[in-house]
Amino acid sequence: MSSIRDLARGLGVSIGTVSRALNGRPDVNAATRARILAAAEAQGYSANPAARSLRKGSTNIVGFLFAPPEANSPLADVFFMDVVQGVQGALCDESLELVVLPCPTDDSPEAYVRRLVSRRFFDALIVMGGRDTLNAELVRSGVPVVGLAGSGGLSALVDFDHQATFADAITRLVNLGHTRVAAAPACPGRPVNAARVQHWLTPSTTEAEGRALGVELLSLDPLPTALIVENDAVAAGIYAALRTSGREPGRDLAVISCRSTARGRNLQPTPASYTYDPALIGAALARTVLGLLSGQPADGSVALAVGGVFVEGSSAGRPPV
Amino acid sequence: MSSIRDLARGLGVSIGTVSRALNGRPDVNAATRARILAAAEAQGYSANPAARSLRKGSTNIVGFLFAPPEANSPLADVFFMDVVQGVQGALCDESLELVVLPCPTDDSPEAYVRRLVSRRFFDALIVMGGRDTLNAELVRSGVPVVGLAGSGGLSALVDFDHQATFADAITRLVNLGHTRVAAAPACPGRPVNAARVQHWLTPSTTEAEGRALGVELLSLDPLPTALIVENDAVAAGIYAALRTSGREPGRDLAVISCRSTARGRNLQPTPASYTYDPALIGAALARTVLGLLSGQPADGSVALAVGGVFVEGSSAGRPPV
DNA sequence: CTGAAAGCGCTAACAA
DNA sequence: TTGTTAGCGCTTTCAG
Numbered sequence: 001m002s003s004i005r006d007l008a009r010g011l012g013v014s015i016g017t018v019s020r021a022l023n024g025r026p027d028v029n030a031a032t033r034a035r036i037l038a039a040a041e042a043q044g045y046s047a048n049p050a051a052r053s054l055r056k057g058s059t060n061i062v063g064f065l066f067a068p069p070e071a072n073s074p075l076a077d078v079f080f081m082d083v084v085q086g087v088q089g090a091l092c093d094e095s096l097e098l099v100v101l102p103c104p105t106d107d108s109p110e111a112y113v114r115r116l117v118s119r120r121f122f123d124a125l126i127v128m129g130g131r132d133t134l135n136a137e138l139v140r141s142g143v144p145v146v147g148l149a150g151s152g153g154l155s156a157l158v159d160f161d162h163q164a165t166f167a168d169a170i171t172r173l174v175n176l177g178h179t180r181v182a183a184a185p186a187c188p189g190r191p192v193n194a195a196r197v198q199h200w201l202t203p204s205t206t207e208a209e210g211r212a213l214g215v216e217l218l219s220l221d222p223l224p225t226a227l228i229v230e231n232d233a234v235a236a237g238i239y240a241a242l243r244t245s246g247r248e249p250g251r252d253l254a255v256i257s258c259r260s261t262a263r264g265r266n267l268q269p270t271p272a273s274y275t276y277d278p279a280l281i282g283a284a285l286a287r288t289v290l291g292l293l294s295g296q297p298a299d300g301s302v303a304l305a306v307g308g309v310f311v312e313g314s315s316a317g318r319p320p321v
Numbered sequence: 322m323s324s325i326r327d328l329a330r331g332l333g334v335s336i337g338t339v340s341r342a343l344n345g346r347p348d349v350n351a352a353t354r355a356r357i358l359a360a361a362e363a364q365g366y367s368a369n370p371a372a373r374s375l376r377k378g379s380t381n382i383v384g385f386l387f388a389p390p391e392a393n394s395p396l397a398d399v400f401f402m403d404v405v406q407g408v409q410g411a412l413c414d415e416s417l418e419l420v421v422l423p424c425p426t427d428d429s430p431e432a433y434v435r436r437l438v439s440r441r442f443f444d445a446l447i448v449m450g451g452r453d454t455l456n457a458e459l460v461r462s463g464v465p466v467v468g469l470a471g472s473g474g475l476s477a478l479v480d481f482d483h484q485a486t487f488a489d490a491i492t493r494l495v496n497l498g499h500t501r502v503a504a505a506p507a508c509p510g511r512p513v514n515a516a517r518v519q520h521w522l523t524p525s526t527t528e529a530e531g532r533a534l535g536v537e538l539l540s541l542d543p544l545p546t547a548l549i550v551e552n553d554a555v556a557a558g559i560y561a562a563l564r565t566s567g568r569e570p571g572r573d574l575a576v577i578s579c580r581s582t583a584r585g586r587n588l589q590p591t592p593a594s595y596t597y598d599p600a601l602i603g604a605a606l607a608r609t610v611l612g613l614l615s616g617q618p619a620d621g622s623v624a625l626a627v628g629g630v631f632v633e634g635s636s637a638g639r640p641p642v
Numbered sequence: 643c644t645g646a647a648a649g650c651g652c653t654a655a656c657a658a
Numbered sequence: 659t660t661g662t663t664a665g666c667g668c669t670t671t672c673a674g
Contacts, residue, residue, distance in 0.1 A: 001439075003651055014661045019653055029659060046439045050374035051651035054666045059371065066402065066421070081387065081401070081423070088423045092433075097442070100387070100421035102402070102409045112413075118322075118367045121418070324667055335645045340669055350643060372667035375650050 007045050011035060022047065062087075062096050062289055063122035065113065067103045067130060079278055080128065086282015087126065087289075094290060096123075110134050117141050124289045127151060139300075144292035146285055146303070155298035156291070158284040161305035162258065165274050166228065167191030168310065169256045172272075173226040178254060178319050182224035184213050184234070185258065198224065205230050207263070210237015217253075218245055225319035226254040232264030235271045235315065254316040258308070272316035274308030281306050328366050332356060343368065370418075383408075383417050383610055384443035386434065388424040388451060400599055401449065404469075407603015408447065408610075415611060417444075431455050438462050445610045448472060460621075465613035467606055467624070476619035477612070479605040482626035483579065486595050487549065488512035489631065490577045493593075494547040499575060499640050503545035505534050505555070506579060519545065526551050528584070531558015538574075539566055546640035547575040553585030556592045556636065575637040579629070593637035595629030602627050 008015040013032065021028045021036040028036075039045075053059045064084055088098045101116060103109045109131075116122070117138060124144040127135065129151060136153035138145045144155045151157065166185055170193050173181050182199035199220060204213045210229065214237060217227060229235050235257045239249045249255055250269035257264065260273035284304040292298055329336040334353065342349045342357040349357075360366075374380045385405055409419045422437060424430045430452075437443070438459060445465040448456065450472060457474035459466045465476045472478065487506055491514050494502050503520035520541060525534045531550065535558060538548060550556050556578045560570045570576055571590035578585065581594035605625040613619055 005651080015652080016654085016662070017660055020660090023653080027659065032659085044439055046436065048375070048651050049440050049442065050371045050380065051666090052653075053371035054369070054375050054650090054668085055652050055654085057666075066405075068402075068406070081389075084387075084423045085389070085426055088425050089427065092425055098423060100423060102405045102419060102421060104409050104413055105406055106410065115367065118365055119370050121370065326667080336668080337646075337670080338644055341644090344669080348643060353643085369667050372650090373669075375652085375666090376668045376670085378650075 002043055002045055004045075004047065007036070007039060007043065010043075011039055057120075058123050059121065060096055061122040062091060062098050062124050062126065063116065064098060064100045064126045065103060065128075065130065066100050067109055067127075068105055082278030083128070083282040083285070086277075086279035087286045088282070089279070090283045090286030091289070096290075096293075110137075113138065117143055124293055126285050126289060127154070139298070144289065144298055146288045146292065148281065148285070154300055156288050156296075156301065156303040158281065158288055158304050158306060159302045160259070160276055161307045162187035163189055163191050164305070165258050165308040167193050168308070169228045169258060169274075170194070170196050172310070173228070173254060173256065173316065176226075176254065176316070176318050178226040180222065180224040181226045181228070182217060182220070183228040184230065185228060186230040187258075197228075201227075203230070204234045204237070207233040207237040210234035211241050212237075214238045214241020214244075217241070218247075224253070226256070226316070228256050228258065230257070231259040232257045232261045232267065232271050232273060235273075236263055236267055239267065250315045250317060252320065254319065256316050260311055264313075267315075269314035272313035273311050275311055276306055276308055323364055323366055325366075325368065328357070328360060328364065331364075332360055378441075379444050380442065381417055382443045383412060383419050383445050383447065384437065385419060385421045385447045386424060386449075386451065387421050388430055388448075389426055403599030404449070404603040404606070407598075407600035408607045409603070410600070411604045411607030412610070417611075417614075431458075434459065438464055445614055447606050447610060448475070460619070465610065465619055467609045467613065469602065469606065475621055477609050477617075477622065477624040479602065479609055479625050479627060480623045481580070481597055482628045483508035484510055484512050485626070486579050486629040488514050489629070490549045490579060490595075491515070491517050493631070494549070494575060494577065494637065497547075497575065497637070497639050499547040501543065501545040502547045502549070503538060503541070504549040505551070506549060507551040508579075518549075522548075524551070525555045525558070528554040528558040531555035532562050533558075535559045535562020535565075538562070545574070547577070547637070549577050549579065551578070552580040553578045553582040553588065553592050553594060556594075557584055557588055560588065571636045571638060573641065575640065577637050581632055588636075590635035593634035594632050596632055597627055597629050 004015045004018050008018045018036055021033040084100055091098050103112050127145060127147045132152040135145060135151060139153060139155055146156045147154045149159050174196050181197050182201055183197045184201040184204050186203040186205045201213055201216050204210055235255050238255060242249050242253060257271040257273035260275045264271045264273060284306050288303040325336045325339050329339045339357055342354040405421055412419050424433050448466060448468045453473040456466060456472060460474060460476055467477045468475045470480050495517050502518050503522055504518045505522035505525050507524045507526045522534055522537050525531055556576050559576060563570050563574060578592040578594035581596045585592045585594060605627050609624040
């Protein structure tokens with residue numbers, strides 16, 4: 001409704017001064033600034049974002065692309081909107097507007113995103129999943145694009161802190177008294193306390209691989225008393241393999257899953273596992289965006305790692321005496 | 322990147338002509354228009370939305386407010402993002418941009434929305450649920466606000482077509498051979514075939530009310546053979562009341578619920594009920610927004626009613642012989 | 643049918 | 659420390 005002109009006229013100052021005061025520029029008399037801020041507040045004035053964007057060439061908007069989740073995505077059970085709320089919480093302090101962009105399902109997502117980009121609708125984009133080819137194209141267009149975990153070709157990434165989680169799992173098992181610990185993590189690298197692990201088995205991420213892993217495990221003699229796996233699906237596979245051989249998971253073998261998924265919901269014993277707080281993921285995404293926007297290099301590397309939270313389960317007790 | 326100037330210069334026409342051609346104005350030579358459209362397409366030109374907004378005073382953006390759902394809301398089990406997709410599908414044809422606005426949880430939703438409105442961030446807003454006081458304030462500010470069902474104080478509403486659903490339920494029961502049909506719908510008004518209903522019981526919406534309804538029902542002599550209730554929660558209450566008196570729902574009394582909810586998920590027999598397609602709800606919301614934007618009166622009335630879809634269940638068979 | 647030009651509200655460079 | 663002013667890219671009136 002009211003423009004910067006009205007505000008300036010009412011106060012008997014120039015619009016330039018009002019603009020400087022409102023934007024927190026240092027070269028404004030303290031008293032003048034106070035008067036201006038008070039008047040703006042009183043009149044509920046707020047700068048026209050279209051005019052500002054036109055002038056500055058940037059929109060102050062961060063987009064969060066919502067592409068309907070693929071069923072087999074490892075992210076499918078991370079609640080999208082919870083992550084969004086996490087981003088929002090961290091972004092609104094910086095007076096950046098966060099908007100969720102719903103990708104039309106029938107139309108091609110590529111066309112949609114391209115249109116948005118060519119219109120310079122946002123200053124930065126957050127994606128979860130998404131196709132690598134599209135990502136690469138976006139990055140080439142100059143928009144900072146940040147994503148989570150697996151996504152390729154982005155400006156920067158937020159990832160799960162696999163190392164820390166893995167190290168925590170080892171520590172827990174050792175503290176429980178386990179001396180023969182096996183691990184089949186799918187993430188590359190070794191945690192600091194890797195020496196506590198006696199057996200390194202084939203990296204596995206699916207339930208089928210978990211069953212194969214069980215066979216591999218059962219060929220060991222003596223049998224380990226504890227096993228660390230990538231996720232609940234692998235745990236389910238291990239459970240099946242153990243039971244086929246007459247053994248009971250939890251009792252005969254302690255199992256810790258590094259990533260809680262929907263598959264673990266109805267598993268008995270309930271897998272001791274790790275979840276990643278959507279709010280924390282969101283906050284990390286927001287901080288990464290902020291970094292990129294303030295000039296941090298966009299080399300596609302992992303900018304921030306989010307720590308997991310341990311979830312008690314009945315699958316990881318003390319070793320049999 | 323490229324502006325309307327570049328485009329015009331490259332073609333040897335004025336920017337005014339380019340603008341008119343691109344906006345589909347009638348007063349442009351057909352050949353000129355074709356040349357301009359082709360060049361725009363080739364260069365991937367797309368008008369700067371900030372400049373356009375500044376000039377036109379409108380943003381071409383429709384906002385969809387995402388407020389974390391209240392647990393007891395009757396809408397809680399309608400999947401928000403599915404509705405959004407429905408809106409998107411119907412809106413992108415009109416070259417309106419749909420964005421989901423995530424209400425910060427910690428900050429007051431009121432402050433957030435007010436800020437957005439005062440910045441004229443969108444031309445229209447869609448809300449689901451939301452507080453009546455805020456809604457009224459929005460409408461007063463002149464932005465068209467449309468919502469679903471219960472929301473009060475809006476510019477226009479989309480509602481479930483209770484009448485049609487109710488009528489369909491009656492028809493189904495009569496066709497199954499029921500002659501003593503009772504109904505306890507919570508929605509006002511009577512369907513066209515209301516005469517087929519023998520008993521009108523107390524309107525009920527909760528499980529507790531459902532149990533009370535069961536008592537009321539059981540006092541009838543002879544007992545009706547079929548009952549139409551508002552939703553699955555009421556059905557659950559009815560089930561409990563029937564069983565207390567030694568009767569079995571489905572066998573001794575056919576039950577149809579007018580609204581499928583999460584409560585019915587684990588109910589036995591599974592309630593025959595009605596769902597409302599999120600995509601259809603979304604499309605209706607979009608059409609309502611479009612209507613408002615093209616000048617339809619914003620009197621807060623129900624602009625569109627969405628029909629329910631019957632979901633087979635084991636709770637509504639033929640009457641006992 | 644087309645061109646010229648005003649001006650939407652704002653920021654920033656420049657002048658005072 | 660403040661005022662003045664150009665101009666961001668577009669739509670739209672007004673002349674021609």
